[in-house]
Each structure stands twice: as C-alpha cells, then as structure tokens.
Amino acid sequence: MADATPPDGGRTHAEARLLVNARFRDPLPPASLHGADLPDAMAVEGGRIVAVGRAAELAPFADRGFIRTDLGGATVLPGFIDCHSHLLLTGIMDLGMDLSVAETLGDVLDMVADAARALPPGGFVRGFRLEELDLAERRMPTRQELDAAAPGRAVLLMHATCHRCIMNSLALKQLAVPRGLPGADTEGGRGNAPFTGLVRDPGILTWVFPAMLRSMERSHLDAAALVAARSALRVGITTAHSMEGGELTPGCSPVLLDNAARLPLRVVCWNQSMDLAEVEQLALPRVGGCICADGELDARTAALFEPYSDEPDNDGTLLYTQQEMDDFVLQAHARGLQVAVHCESERAIDQVLRAIERAQRLEPRIDCRHRIEHFELPTWDQIDRMAAAGVVASMQPAFVESFIAGHRLAHCTSLFGPHRVRRLHPYRAILDAGVRVCGGSDSPVTNYAPLRGMAAAVNHPFPEQAATMAEALRMFTVEAAFSAFEEWDKGRLAPGMLADLVLLGHDPLDVPDTPADVAAVADIAVLGTWVDGQPVTTE
Template sequence: MRHFPASATKLFYNARIITMDPSQPTAEAMAVWEDRILAVGKAEEVFPWASRKTQRINLEGQVIVPGYNDSHMHLLYWGLGMMGADLAAARSVDEMICLGREFADSNPNREWIIGRGWNDENFPGKALPTKEDLDRVSLHRPVVFTRACGHVCVVNSKALELAGIDASTPNPPGGHIDRTGGGEPTGILRENAITLVGRLIPDPTVSDLKEILSKATHAAAALGLTTVQTNDLDGAGTLSMRLEAYYKLAAARELPIRVVLQAAMPTPDDLTAYLEARRCYPVLGSNPGSHLTLGPLKLYADGSLGARTAALSEPYADAPDTSGMLIYTQEELDELVSLAAEANLQVAVHAIGDKALDIVLTSYERAKRPMPGWSARPRVVHCQIATRQQLERMAALGCVADIQPIFVPTDLHFAEDRIGADRGVYTYAWKTMASLGIHTAGGSDCPVESCNPLWGLHAAITRQDHSGNPPGGWHPEECLTPTEALALFTTGSAYAAQEEAVKGSLSPGKLADFVALPKDPTQTPPQELLDMQVAATYVGGRRVWPSVEE
C-alpha cells in the first residue's frame, strides 16, 4: 500500500474524463501525485487536492480516456520495417518491385534489401511474386520481402543462393519451400522456411536496436498507446542483445511508454534461457509501475489464414488439398506449456485455426490439472476460428482471448473464400466470447496491421472495412458497442497482462496513463475514428507526445 501525500503534483482540469471505472464512469478533473492518480471526479471534489506547488493543466474541454494498451504486437519488427522498404501500398507485383528498387537505390550501403507489407490479395489475379520478380530489384544483393502477415516471404535468386536453397533442399520442419513443377524453388518461403534465409541477415547491434526501439515507441506514443505488450524476444540466440537494448533504454528513462515483453521461445532450451534471463536481469520488471516488464512465454501453434497455414480441422474451402499446418505436436506443446506453468510463467499461444486452438486448449487443461496453483491466466492470441464448444472450454479455463479487431477489415474480403460461409459464422466471434464470460483484450499484431487503436475501435464497432463494406458489417451480431470496444484496449489488455490493479481505468491509486482526444470516441460516428488524431499522450502523469515533457 502506497501512502499519498496531502497534495497533488499535478492537477488536470476542464476535461471530460471517461474513466472506464464502473463506480464512476465520467469525471471532470484528475489529481496526480508523481506517476499515480490521487483523485478523480467532479472539479469541486478534486481541486482540494491541489496546493500552491501543484502544477495545473487546463485540458480545454478535451476528452480523456485511459491510455491505450495493445495486448499483442511486434514493436521491434514494426521499427525494423521503418528501416526497410514499406511495400504495403503496392497494388501489383510491378509496383512492389518499383518500391523495392527505389529503396535499394537510396540505401546503396546496405547489403541486404529488406521490405515488408506486400499482400497478394491486392494484386491483379492474386499472383504470388517470384524470385525472378525480385531479381529485378537486384541480382547482386540479397532481397527479402515479407508478406503483410509475416508468415510468408519472397526472396530473390541471390538470397536463395546464399542460403543454399535449391531443388534438393528438403522442407524444414514446420516450414514450406514453394516449388515449380520441376522442383525448383519459386522464391516463396513459408513459416519456418523463412529462417533458412532470415538467419543470414546480420542482426542489428545493441545500438541499432536502441535506435529502432526508440523510434517505434515514440511512434506508438503518438497513437495514444501508453503500454505495448510486444513479442520482441524471439529465441535464445538474440535474447541477451534485445534485453540489453531494452534495459539500457529503460534505465536511461528513454522509453516514453511502458513495454511488456512477450517472449517467443520455441523450444525447451530457448524457454530455459528465458527463465534464466528473468532470474538474472535487474528486477525492473517486478514493479507494476515499471516501464519494462518481462512478460509471458509466446508460442505459435499455427500460421495465418491469408497464407493458408492456419491449422483447420477441415480442409480449406479454396484449397481442398490442405488444411494448414500445426507447428507442434500435442506432446511438444504440452511440454513447453507445463515447463512454463511449473515456473508460474504466463503463456500466450498464437492459434488462428480451430485445429490449432484444440491442441492449445488441451495443453492448458493438462497443465492446469497437475498444477492447480498455476496463477497465470492462459492466453490465446488471435483466436479467430473457434467453435462454440471451444469457446466454452476457454471460458471454463479462465482463458483470455487476445483479439485483433483490425484483422476484420482485411480478412472479411477473403475469410469465407478460405473457410466457407458455414465456418464464417464462428469466426472472430467477439460478442459471443463476451457473452460466455471470456475476457477479451485488444491488439493489432502490428506490423501485420496498423496499431492505431482508433482503427481497432472502428473495426470492433462496425466490422466493416474503411470504405464501409459490407453495409451493416460482416456478421453484425458480433459487433461490439463503442464502450465494449474501448474496454478491449484499456481494461481488457490490462487484465490480460495481470496488471488490472495499476492499469486499464482512471481510478485512484492507478498509474496516470491517459490520452487526450478532441472528441469522445464512444459518441463519435465510427467513420470519424479513422481520421481522429490524438491530441496528447501522458504516461505516469508526464506528457510523452507531442513532445516529451522533461
């Protein structure tokens, strides 16, 4: 229990505050002491907390909401993308090549030409690019362009040559090399096959990482994010460098927002290294008000729907020869989940297809049985295709669903091609999840999609793309109310990370993390959310955007 002094360090007033605290949903003023909320309520209730020394900040009628919290993203890859070619605007393979060439020409000193964000769904005839296409970017420098989903990439001949991939190379476990009729690699690599090339790309140094992470955290602050739960640890190989970069930024107070790291540790050895790192590193992460926390184990059970690598219990409607791919057997996943449970570490597993969800829930059920004291809330990241019976299993387990509403504007255009209308009914079933008592948390999976939380709100409320299609929304019975949508990115994400005591709502004793907006996002026509700009972002009562307050 912290003891508060008699007077506030800061007083924010003349605001319309949406607290997300059911005991007092709206307020006019907020008193802050250091990084915590001292009082929130009507002006006459809050002003007595101010003394002569208190700094008074007139918010000029702005709307205040709790700071947005993205429950699952890849901040480092977003930041890395800012350093590579942005291919998201390409509407054909030729346009993608032009963007790639421009980038290569303007970065003559980089050996590897990296890009990301292309999507064959946007190309005429939905044609996948090939190594011959990428050879037009460069014949001499290796080129790697990652699809928007992050689960597929296309590389040029030079990259294949450096990786030693040819007709005789077998598919690695959990991965696939696309081939021509003659067995030659086409340049498309899926899932674990990506690492055959990815491992050759020189790792950024600690100082590169600091620069990338600093850029990305400031960009997140500009969108109103005050916490990101980000999967930036990826295996034991890069663990110590990435932790060092983050710890240096945190220790120098150079992280504008709070970061909860999710650790993708795909093997028992990787996981052991992460558990060891949690013991060795300074205990910045044990303080709930800290800017840096070492969070859950993150695992991948399958791939993506777009790339047809999500594991389905029945074949794809538009590719009856495949039902996707499971990354682990049940026994392999059980082993990792129980190792984490023994260490009382939270686990978050990526599962998009219903077959993947099945093995994830089975692993959670098996880990809970021998360890009923495992207090960490198990999480399912994405949880896209889930039968009613699976959702009931999740509710019984106390499982959190980490959903990404922003997937819907993209996926609604192809999801039913992939899975057919029957399975579409129980896809992205957010309202059903809520009605069953499943805790849901909002995220973006950025850079797969934009991490602008207002776009996430729009998608959760409308289930439409940005042009308003389909009219009325895709499976509109699963649309959320504006307040439910805001809860995903505030109270929901805080609950998922087991941080609801300090984050999620603007209540006395919690962190003073909040966002100033020009209008109330719960009262604005959803279409306007797409253009709404955040006026200011505050973390621990300190403004971190538009400029960082000293």
C-alpha cells in the same frame, strides 16, 4: 520483475498537476454517462492519479502547489495498452521500405529498383507490408522479376502478415536458405528443383526472420525500438506487450529489456521461446507470445479440422505434437509462469486448450491467466472451454478490417466456406460466454492503432458477432491490464492508478451507432499521450 521498470524517456516525475477543462472517461462506469456527467478534473502526483472529480471539488489541490493544466476540452481515457505486438520488428519495418502504398506490381518493382540503385553491389533491399490482394494484378512478384529489378542486389519482400515472403536469387544465397527448408517453395514442388523464392510457415519463422536479424547491427535494433515506441505513443498507447526472442527474433528480448528504461512508454516483454531456462535468466514471470502452434489463415497454414475450401488436400499445419505442447505448458504452468501461445484456428486452439486443461488437472493453480494469442477461428465449444479454464483471448480486432471485412470477405469465404467464415473473430459469442478479451494489433502486421481496432470490433461484417464500443474500449484498457496482472496499476482512471493517459478530440463512447459513425472512431484525433502524469513527446 525485469520488465516492470517505469520508463524514463527524459521525463521528471516531480511535477504535481491539476488537470482541468476535460472529460475524464473511466472504462468501467456506465457507458450511459456522457458529456457534463463525466468528471472534469483530475489531480496527479508522483506519476499516479490522486483524485478524479469536479473542478470545484478538486480546486484545493491548486492551493497545495499542483500546477493547473488546461486540457482544452479533450476527452481523457486511460492510456491504451496493446497486448500483442512486436516492437523491434515494427521499428525495423518502419525504418525500411513500406510497400503498403503500392497499387500495382509495377509500383512494387519500381520501388525495389529505386532502392537497389541507392545500394552498392551486394547490398540488401528489404521491403515490408506487401499485400498482393491490394495490387491490381493480385499476385506477388516472382523471384525472376526481383532479379531483373535489382541486379546484383539481394531483395527480400515481407508479406503484410509476416507469415510469407518473396526473395530474389541473391537473397536466397546470402541468407543461405537450406535445401528442404519446410515452407520454402520449389518449382513444381519438386525437392531438387530451384527455389521459387517464396517462403512461408514454418520456414519464414525458423530461418528467414533469424537470418535477417543476424544481418543487422545492434545500433539498428536500438533505433528500431525507439522509432516503434514513438509510433505507439502517437496513437495513445502507453504500454506495449512486445513478443520478442525465440526462433522468430532470437536475442531480441535482451535488446528490448536493455532499452526499456530509456523508452518513452512501458513495455511488457514476452519471451517467445519454449526454453524456460532462458525465461528464468531474463527474470520474466511469463513465457510465450508467438510460440506458434499453427501458421496463418490467409497463407493456408493455420490448422483446421477440415481442409480449406479452396484447397481440399490442405488442412493447415500444426507446428508441435500434442506431447510437445503438453510438456511445455505443464512445465511452465508448474513453475508459476503465465503462458501465451499463438493459435489462429481450430486445431491449434484445441491442442493448446488440451495442454492447459491437462496442466491445471495435474498442477492446480488459481488465477493463471494463460492466454491464447489471435483465437481467430474457434469453434463454439472451444469458446465455452476457454471460459471454463479461465484462459484469456488475446485478439487483434483490426484484423477484421484488414483481412476479413469489405472486399476481403469474398476471399475469406473462398478459404473457409459460408459456414466457417461466420466464426471468424466471433466477439459477441466470446464475450457472452464470459471469456476475457484483451486487444492488440500484432504490429507490424497491422499498425499500432487502438481506435482502429475498437471500430473494427464494433463494425463486424457479421453483426451478430459485433462487440459494443464500451466492450471494445475495455479490450485496450481494463481487460488489457488484467491480461498481464496489472489491473491495480493500469486501465482505469481512479485514485492510485498510474497517470498514463490519452487525450482525444472526441469521446468514442459518444458516437451514434451507425457503421459510418463507428468507422469514424478510427480517425478520432489523438491530442496527446501522457505517461507518469507528464506529457510525452513523440518526436
């Protein structure tokens, strides 16, 4: 497989090590094992785990020349796996202007003005991670405000969800946003009126992202890949599933695969295009990622069975017909590919489930592990159908903290009403039904932060839908490996597994079951990240 090449990152795999003075936590043994009950030594050689046990039992490895390495009492887990991210976009945004620090609209406009002054006339200001609900004014800037803040410069500010953006007049011109682009707002909603500068689904996916990427040099994309990889390693991620290519980021799958061998972590590339010839040319065993069946919940473009509670004429948007989705899934399924499709809500989930169920009837296969990405607002019946079809739910628990819990819950209730809102991220129902759940971040939508995701899955605003910490850990280890047919190499601390490790300052399974203590899991220190049995630098 083209994306299975082990990372190099300047490391040698020759050193055999005996790791001691640590607590080695495998995600599968009983969670009741704590402290001194856990193994305290591990032998690694050739990039793989050779043995795990008590230090006295493994002492003979030192006599065989294994380098004794003291881990200072750390808790050691399998390296985390992020099952849904956009590595290149993450790096692009990390290299750009971070608007998440803004507290007011004035802060945003000041940052834009400062960036504009540093550019020549005609230059392009790009800002990312803008969330209007975090601003005192609780609104996005207007096209006119951006024009005034950056005269003679183009400005594009991307919303935190990446499903909306606001542009000024020069950016609309430089990106050649066409009249009639679906999702491009016009003044008063009139087709011949000037653009407001706001673009949402589907236009942001089909036009804005591709146009933005075409304006970037290849060297910038290469640098972005490395920056994002180091960000992931700093939080203990040793494998990142990266959704690239397709309409959203055309041409980026080859960029990622070209960079894979020099990146200091492993990548699993998903080419998010319905063009199966392109997937075959890339020699990938999977297809999809952000092939978007619908839009995004907060933008009110996710496809619902009933209208949004605050917009009675809007039930969201399906981006494909049932026939189009049926044909794509069947063709990919018949070729033996693993399929993943973005479905945030009920109507999109139903469309894709129907397509998968139909494909399996027409072309029966064993253990396909097709995935639905996000799966944020399913019906109870859809959860049962997922289990029956063996479809994996690829979910992003940090969304709970970022977009649902706390002060955001009132906003979500205004979108969906008091009954539907209780079906947002229903982990307990999903897990109890037997659906396999793998965890991700959707970085850059939320930052790479598996521990934060684990804490969010447990600290659910609706306690009846909370996962346990042991289940949350498995989402980013065992289940994550399963979701890519990698369970024989990753996700566990057992002989024969890759020696991809994360060293933590505390055991996340050894915290009291109180909201405050669970929340603190997000802040557990990552003391080190190892790939192929060697520590990896993140600088």
